[in-house]
Amino acid sequence: MVHFAEQRSAPYSMIDRKHAVFTQVNNVVGTLNVLFGIREFLPDCHLIKLGTMGEYGTPNIDIEEGYIIVEHNGRKDVLPFPKQPGSFYHLSKVHDSHNMMFACKIWGLRATDLNQGVVYGTMTDETALDEALINRFDYDDVFGTVLNRFCVQTAIGQPLTVYGKGGQTRGFLDIRDTVRCIEIACHNPAARGECRVYNQFTEQFSVLDLAHLVESSARKLGLAVEIDHIPDPRVEAEQHYYNAKHSKLIDLGLQPHHLSDSLLESLTNIAMKYRDRVDASLMLPQVNWREPKNDRRMQMSMPSRSSAPEQRADLAASAGAKAKKG
Amino acid sequence: MVHFAEQRSAPYSMIDRKHAVFTQVNNVVGTLNVLFGIREFLPDCHLIKLGTMGEYGTPNIDIEEGYIIVEHNGRKDVLPFPKQPGSFYHLSKVHDSHNMMFACKIWGLRATDLNQGVVYGTMTDETALDEALINRFDYDDVFGTVLNRFCVQTAIGQPLTVYGKGGQTRGFLDIRDTVRCIEIACHNPAARGECRVYNQFTEQFSVLDLAHLVESSARKLGLAVEIDHIPDPRVEAEQHYYNAKHSKLIDLGLQPHHLSDSLLESLTNIAMKYRDRVDASLMLPQVNWREPKNDRRMQMSMPSRSSAPEQRADLAASAGAKAKKG
Structure with missing residues (x-):
């Protein structure tokens, strides 16, 4: 069983008490x-469960698996x-x-906890077969991930928004490796x-x-x-030691797609292709970790170059619905 | 703020899925x-929250605070x-x-987490002032703690029920010290x-x-x-290393009431005084950690020497209501 059915956004969980409680009850229960x-x-049955590298935080020692x-x-x-x-x-x-470690111990269950890093990219070989299989491309402040947002900001001519000093270091992976890792875990069940x-x-x-990688890749595209x-809307170290081990999936056969110029170009090109659909007002963070209540009003300070007002309103409404649904 | 308002029983949380979910949602939310x-x-505000020594389990290294x-x-x-x-x-x-550590970090809250051991005893100086102030004396398999149960078993002439080898080692404290520790935490707020x-x-x-301490104390009372x-209905090591530090409250002035013959005699005497109210069928464990569903039928295999059937039925019913309420 592959269990990915959880509320997946950190900013969403930090909006207010209601969103924090919803996130913990939904995921834990x-x-x-x-x-x-x-x-x-x-x-x-072998349970494969999506965890996150964010469970470890940023300790001053090497992070083990x-x-x-x-x-x-x-x-x-x-x-x-x-x-x-x-x-x-x-x-x-x-x-x-x-909870999982305990259940494995008392009941003899088999489980693999995939502590995933930040995913970038939108396509696998399978979704590339037809435009109808196109994947979602979250770039907003709540559900977007950082590299996707940077590519969208590049596409609409907005400055890349780095939170604080930008020394926050994390593990990243290509969406194609995400899918492959699940496959590898399936083929090698836990005892x-x-x-x-x-x-x-x-x-x-x-x-x-x-940010610098996106900048230099964009320059090649003439942007x-x-x-x-x-x-920084989050409470986190902006400069810190970070060295996390990640050899077990490699040992089982994972062949990483490293972040390359061509991937960055392809991501930026996808963002360029659909840039008329981008709502530029969704980019800036609206959830401040330091506040117990955040009003997520729509921000209109940096309008997109191209989108018509009625399109923007539609997208804002659908982003709102998504947030409620998440 | 002193926050003790949680579902407090391990066996209760292990009855079935419903009780596990209730316990985690109730306590976490x-x-x-x-x-x-x-x-x-x-x-x-300084939050004083009841944790438990059971959070640590039984690692093969010294347990720190x-x-x-x-x-x-x-x-x-x-x-x-x-x-x-x-x-x-x-x-x-x-x-x-x-959750608490995180809230203190992001919001600058003050908190003290009291990782409490297993409490024994029923009286403080204050409750001893009048019989109307008498405290509850849980001895059943779900809400009772081990030493209290042994004293009640002694009082009704039932064998002491040791789970497995009995090498399970834990930290214990007198109920009078519990109350004093909260007072000490109040007077010395966290930063x-x-x-x-x-x-x-x-x-x-x-x-x-x-069990041996109760046995030798009982012998002096002629029992x-x-x-x-x-x-053992639980999944736990029956022999293990255990050395948990507990100097911080002592440093702040706690003067421990150690477990003495006189305390054991007093506990056994209280159990003797009220033994007509004891329901002997509630002593044996009915919740098996290895099962995902436990039927908690009333056990009548070891009837009390003294209680009349109608009294027993009342107590069983009230124990049932208590379990549902907990």
Whole structure:
């Protein structure tokens, strides 16, 4: 069983109390239901569950894959890696991980927790076969991921919005590797009672690294790009040590698609192709981690170059509906 | 604010899916609501929250108070102590702890997490003033704690039921120290942004240690006691290393009431005084950690020596109502 059915946005979970509670109840209870369902009806089933690299936070030591050998006062044990998640969403994944480890232990279930990094890209070989199979391309402040947003900002001539210094470093992976990792986990099931953790990413970048990569790729396409540093709406270290292990999926055969100029060009070209559909007002962060309540009014400070007002209103409404549904 | 308002029983959380989900939603959402409430209405308020020593599980290293210095590959950090809780209830407390640490970090809240051991005793100086102030004395398999149950079993002439080998070692404390620890935490508030963790217990015992202590204390009262080893309904190590630090509350002035013959005699005497009210059928464990669904039928295999059938029916009904309410 592949379980990806969770509220997936950190900013969404930080909007206010209601969104935080919804995120944790939806994700934690959903996973509890899955665990009880497997135990009761199909105890030999291998559960593959989407976690996140964000469960670890940014400790000042190397991040291992799920577990760490701790030596302390002359004794030693293998323990779950300490978690320091950075949003109520990331916390929900930490809660899931603890619940899963326990269920594997008491019931002998098989599970793989895929601690995924930040995904970029929109296409796999399969979705590229026909435009009807086109994938969603989230770029807004709540559901978008950073590299996708930068490419869309490039396409509509908006400065890239780097949060704070931009030294925030994370693990990233191509959407094609995401799909391949799930396949690899399926073909190599965990043992009975084993709760296996894989760190699912292929490269580390800081946010500012990515901004510069997009900038130089855009230049080749003849596009000028500005980089804006805006106040970080999140509470996170803007400069920090980061070295996360990610060899287990490679050992099982993952051949990473590294972030290349051609991928960046292709992403920017997709954004260019559909730029009339972009709502430029959805780019700036509207959720501040420091506030217990955030009003997500539509921002109109940086209008798109091209979209007509009625199109923008449609998209804003659909983004609102999406946020409520998420 | 002192927040003790949680579902507090491990066996209750292990009855079935419904009870597991209720426990986690009740505890996690309750604490989220408290955190948002403090942030919005009284951000300087000091939150004192009841955690449990059971959050740590039984690692093969010394247990520190909430955080541990980890050295790894030549680097070092202070990290949350890795958690290996042993029930869906204990997991709910781990989830709370992660949520609290995060709220303190992003909002600058003040919090103290009291990781409490197993409480024994029923009276404080205040409740002893008048019989009308008498405290509850839970001894049943779901809400009772082990030492209280052993004293009640002694009073009604039932063998003490030790789960498995009885080598399960935990931190324990006298109910009078519980109350004092809360007072100490109140008088010494955490700093803004600090999520402080105290291990709140005074002595370590194994379950078999306790059975022998009750046995020898009972002998002095002229009572014969048998010790039965029954299959452990929980999934836990029956022999293990256990050394948990608990100096922070002592440093702040806690003067422990250690478990003494006189306390054991007083507990057994209270159980003797009210033994006509004991329902002997509630002693044996009815919740098996290995099963995803447990039917909690009333057990009548070991009837009390003294209670009349109609009294027993009342108590069974009220225990049932209690379980539903918990």
